[in-house]
Amino acid sequence: MPGPKAPEETRREQIVTAAYEVALRTGIDGVTLRAVAAKAKLSHGLVVFYFKKKDHLIGALLDRVLATTAMLHVSKDVARIPHAPERLGALLRQELDRLSLDPRGRRLFFEYWALGVRRVLIRRRIGAALERYRAAFRAIAEELLAPANGTDVTPDALAAVAVSLISGYALQAMIDPDNFDTGAYRMAAQSLMERLAPTPA
Amino acid sequence: MPGPKAPEETRREQIVTAAYEVALRTGIDGVTLRAVAAKAKLSHGLVVFYFKKKDHLIGALLDRVLATTAMLHVSKDVARIPHAPERLGALLRQELDRLSLDPRGRRLFFEYWALGVRRVLIRRRIGAALERYRAAFRAIAEELLAPANGTDVTPDALAAVAVSLISGYALQAMIDPDNFDTGAYRMAAQSLMERLAPTPA
DNA sequence: CCGTGTATTGACCAGTCGGACAATGAATGA
DNA sequence: TCATTCATTGTCCGACTGGTCAATACACGG
Numbered sequence: 001m002p003g004p005k006a007p008e009e010t011r012r013e014q015i016v017t018a019a020y021e022v023a024l025r026t027g028i029d030g031v032t033l034r035a036v037a038a039k040a041k042l043s044h045g046l047v048v049f050y051f052k053k054k055d056h057l058i059g060a061l062l063d064r065v066l067a068t069t070a071m072l073h074v075s076k077d078v079a080r081i082p083h084a085p086e087r088l089g090a091l092l093r094q095e096l097d098r099l100s101l102d103p104r105g106r107r108l109f110f111e112y113w114a115l116g117v118r119r120v121l122i123r124r125r126i127g128a129a130l131e132r133y134r135a136a137f138r139a140i141a142e143e144l145l146a147p148a149n150g151t152d153v154t155p156d157a158l159a160a161v162a163v164s165l166i167s168g169y170a171l172q173a174m175i176d177p178d179n180f181d182t183g184a185y186r187m188a189a190q191s192l193m194e195r196l197a198p199t200p201a
Numbered sequence: 202m203p204g205p206k207a208p209e210e211t212r213r214e215q216i217v218t219a220a221y222e223v224a225l226r227t228g229i230d231g232v233t234l235r236a237v238a239a240k241a242k243l244s245h246g247l248v249v250f251y252f253k254k255k256d257h258l259i260g261a262l263l264d265r266v267l268a269t270t271a272m273l274h275v276s277k278d279v280a281r282i283p284h285a286p287e288r289l290g291a292l293l294r295q296e297l298d299r300l301s302l303d304p305r306g307r308r309l310f311f312e313y314w315a316l317g318v319r320r321v322l323i324r325r326r327i328g329a330a331l332e333r334y335r336a337a338f339r340a341i342a343e344e345l346l347a348p349a350n351g352t353d354v355t356p357d358a359l360a361a362v363a364v365s366l367i368s369g370y371a372l373q374a375m376i377d378p379d380n381f382d383t384g385a386y387r388m389a390a391q392s393l394m395e396r397l398a399p400t401p402a
Numbered sequence: 403c404c405g406t407g408t409a410t411t412g413a414c415c416a417g418t419c420g421g422a423c424a425a426t427g428a429a430t431g432a
Numbered sequence: 433t434c435a436t437t438c439a440t441t442g443t444c445c446g447a448c449t450g451g452t453c454a455a456t457a458c459a460c461g462g
Contacts, residue, residue, distance in 0.1 A: 032420085048422085111318070153393070156385060157390075160381065160389070161390060164366050168365020169365060176332065179335075187355075188355065189362060196393075234450065234451085246410075249452090
């Protein structure tokens with residue numbers, strides 16, 4: 001006995017939301033058509049009705065993951081800092097702080113990253129997200145490195161290093177929180193970044 | 202018709218080797234009892250005969266992965282460098298170079314990393330490997346930071362940062378090699394590390 | 403030469419997965 | 433009011449999974 005109608009576009013979002021919740025608890029592997037349907041209180045047939053292939057569903061789920069966890073907004077407070085090195089350090093700290101709350105989303109991001117190693121479409125989208133992430137840092141890096149042009153550090157590389165500091169933090173903190181002193185790490189990373197400015201050496 | 206006997210302890214290694222080859226090509230998901238058995242030219246029943254549970258097999262496979270890819274040997278050339286900052290930079294560069302060749306093993310390592318997020322036993326072993334990796338850097342970091350004790354950077358944090366630079370490099374380079382300038386990154390990372398010494402500031 | 407233990411096989415099982423599909427219900431327009 | 437459209441359901445299917453197990457062939461000690 002087919003149930004009531006709710007043919008709004010909401011259905012897709014509802015399903016993706018259910019998938020997201022499932023993924024948070026059980027990982028991408030746990031995102032099965034039936035598990036998602038159960039979480040959304042639908043028949044699993046309906047899920048494949050909206051997303052013809054399961055891959056499409058996990059693609060849509062990737063959108064959700066990227067939207068909620070891989071976006072970088074430079075807060076007003078940070079943007080207002082005049083001195084470029086300090087601004088870079090502050091941005092770094094802001095991101096590290098953000099990482100500390102709700103690590104579950106980040107876990108999903110890394111799971112997708114691992115998936116991307118084998119699947120081209122996912123790899124491209126994650127790569128693009130990383131590139132956008134780097135771009136935000138690159139802007140500051142250019143400004144910072146402008147005076148000390150004699151240096152062998154390019155803005156692009158500096159941005160990549162910043163991203164490394166952030167993702168490396170997440171990676172290490174996730175895998176053994178016990179042996180990882182997050183406070184000390186943040187101090188060190190920030191101080192390292194800010195130390196770039198004074199002497200181009 | 203049960204085949205010939207070869208009851209040596211070699212069988213286990215042979216199976217793990219087959220599993221490793223399968224994993225390199227198809228990822229950990231592809232490591233199925235039957236796939237491994239086929240690769241090793243055995244019946245899948247024999248695989249479960251040696252490794253009672255599949256988990257034991259993927260545990261043994263993790264050993265293999267860690268042994269071949271997560272070990273850090275400080276080469277003689279590097280160890281002989283007297284000046285600590287330069288030594289740290291050289292070690293960093295050595296590891297980054299090593300990452301460039303044969304990324305397949307590293308991919309597996311990161312796949313296990315993602316797996317570790319959900320599975321406790323794997324998480325602990327990866328965490329331990331990571332800690333050993335950090336320890337190698339910590340030794341140099343202590344020596345490096347000794348004179349400039351006024352600094353807010355602890356040896357532990359510096360080691361963690363070094364690991365971040367390495368894993369972050371792998372992360373970004375593997376996912377989109379096109380937009381990632383490996384050469385510039387290596388220059389920047391090394392120069393950043395070596396810049397730690399001169400002025401404790 | 404013959405049992406005994408064990409390495410090895412293949413068949414089998416229950417479970418789960420993604421996907422196809424006919425049947426059914428509800429809304430909608432004529 | 434009735435036919436049409438389409439969202440929704442449950443069922444069914446084939447493939448594959450991890451795991452069990454009886455049957456078998458081999459090596460070896462007596």
